[in-house]
Amino acid sequence: MSSGATVTVVERCAISPPPRSTPPATLPLTFFDIPWLFFSPSQPIFFFSSASAAAAVPKLKHSLSLALTHFFPLAGKLALSAEPRLEYNDTDSVLLIVAAAPDGGAFKNLAGNHRRSCGDFRRLVPEMGGGDGPVLAVQITVFPEMGISIGFALRNAAADWRTFNNFLKEWAWICKNGAGGRHVASHDRSVILDTSGLRSFFLTEFWKLKNEIKESNYYKSSNNDIVRATFVLGPKEMGEIKKWILTRSDLLFGSTQLLLSPYVVACAFIWVCWMKAHWCTDASVVHYFGFIAGGLTRLPFAVPSNYAGNCVGFGRSAARRGELVGEDGVVHAAKAIGDTVKKLNVDMLSGARNWISEWEELRESELHITVSGSPKLDLYDLDFGWGRPVKLEEVSIHNHNAISLSESREVIGGIEIGVALPPLKMDAFTTLFNKV
Template sequence: MAPTNKIKLIVLSSVSPPPGSVPATSLPLTFLDLPWLPFPPGQPLFFYHFPISTLQFTQTVLPNLRHSLSFTLQYFFPFAGKLVLPPEPNKPFIEYTEGDSVSLTVAESDGDFSYLSGDGQRKFEDLHCLVPKLPDGEKDSLLAIQITVFPGCGICFGFALRPVVADGRTFDNFLKMWASLTRKNGGEDLHCSASIHDRSVIHDPSGLESTFLKEWWKIKKSEEKELLHSTCSNFHDMVRTTFVLGRPEMEKIKKWILLHGSKHMLLSPYVLTCAYVWVCWMKTHWPIDEDSEKIHYFGFIAGGITRMNYPVPTSYVGNCVAFGRLGAIRKDLMAENGIVYAAKVIGNTIKKLDGNVLGGAKNWISEWKILLESELHVTITGSPKLKFYSLDFGWGRPEKIEVSIDEMRAISLCESRDVVGGIEIGLTLPKSKMDRFSSLFIKGLNNLF
């Protein structure tokens, strides 16, 4: 099936911080950055209803966006820098020199904006062409941006961001500063909280850096590094769909769990959503009576800012997140009370991270490798806490957000745009499996009570 969203490149450019605003800088990777080295770029999309022609956009809107992006990059200059991978055993680092830039592309689409920015099934390849490619070079670029104009309908901001440079919190800070400056028409008198790049704010009392470096070099020297770069290879059969769990649905799930499980379980909206989606995912992919003793893995990201036993500024530019990983037996997840079991093991893992966010951290890279090598896994990306739907560049909040469309057996979560307290769930699957997942998702909620 041919793609229905054709893209025409209009402007190819690059944006640097203002001349002289940032000295040449070399930033070492901390032990919290290193685990992200093998991972591919995140690919978020932000759709805005903004009826404008391509010519109007390039002449009246783009100059302000470029100017405000340049000013923002002086606070987030690592995004314009390069990832340097020196020979073993040296540690990778981020290097910024005068003139380093972020690739900014403007494109035009003849696709259906309402369809692409909706919740229903959309061709993966139609969304994928809205994501920029990071420029090739001797050193790895870290961020690229593509703005696609749907003439008379709207625009889409697409990003390719290497996770080694920033976690979701840092990326959110970057976007909100850029948007705020754009709303003020590039006004540089805006009060900007100073971003912190000092790597000494991240402490490594257990010497995890050396452990992670050894693991990274093992991956780097082998073909296994390609494992973490896997993505959708059969684009034409893949579809992207968004589901929403609101408070009433979460209460139904919670009521069921309390009726059939312990009253002392952690049942936050995040846990309820993850548990329900995981069980639906399991029933979509695996027959109930096949290899019932198989262990399935579930991975997610846990924020570290509030979990470290020392203060880390929220304006710190870099990674401050931990990994959560757990395993569960297939027959327990597929049973009548599979949601109860899923919620229990997910909640218990979060409790452990709350108590000791770096507990078991020495195995982060090796465990993620095990998880991603196995077909019996699912990972969660994104966080409902980031409030991406508040991102306003001057033409209103986003019509739709895709946290990351990269497949990798990942399910993305973000806050709901229109349902108060709700969570949007995004996933990419072959169409036949998406139809089954959708049926299970809807019927499961109807059958709880």
């Protein structure tokens, strides 16, 4: 499938939970959900290599219906009234698109790590805008004799990646094994305790900014001149980066103990490569690195592990450009990210009132970078009956200055990094990354 090729839509259908399996429901958005109203939908895509996978499309439809029994808000709608909420009625459904690629030859190209056109990936995921409306759409694309891709458009206000991963595992389990899924979701919003009035504060912020900024700023179309590639950091490479950080940290920060988890080390290295690939002459300008942190283990109140909704906080690390692009750039980056993680570990909600205002600064500038996904999710274990995915991608990073992170499929303990950049900047990033 070249950049000019298109896929052919074979079918559009509405998939609902089985009749009378799920009563109508209204779920208020919590203070964890509301900040995600500013984000364009996530667009993950999974590639499965199997010559017979196309024959499973009817089974995928049926098992999706059964999985939605437990994750019914995903079949519902987002209603942005004075009190934003998720609504589900028995007439609601998930749009499922079945498409066909002109031939199977493009499958290996798209499911690789090498540089590819972003435009080709946009044809494999559903489009979804903002405002009121559905929260999930699915597209199954058949590559003859090679395999299929399953792409999604997900409104993040409805579910974080932990919740969506549970839904995917439920769907895959039912598809592979028949009825009797493993995940029974909890939709009880009362478990999210709001003792500081964050929900009211965020609603005020949302309506103020929503009226000031055009919706098109949140739901931009990707530029076909952008290319994407996947990079992998294994334990060996991360160990070498960590060793370098430790040899320099005493000289720079004295006895200060740095938090150097694999996540922090990988993000620090990527941040420096990204900043060096983006030209800026002012060494004093501040760059930001934005990421999310899971709340189940960080909150002062208990949230059940099967809670189906957002439960993540926002972290934003800062460093001056002169620090990041210098000889000790990765050391400064690691300290900045690690210090932010430490603060989130102690009290994830202490800076919560700044979540929306701080992340607005990241949105429209190449000086900053955000992270989508997490290497802690076992997304490569997803199995609908024809084995694990051969590749996964997050298409939405094309729209923003963002990278995607996931666990590595091939390298145990490794991290896959999805990057989308203009070709010349991708050249620079690749050269810098390969120096590790």
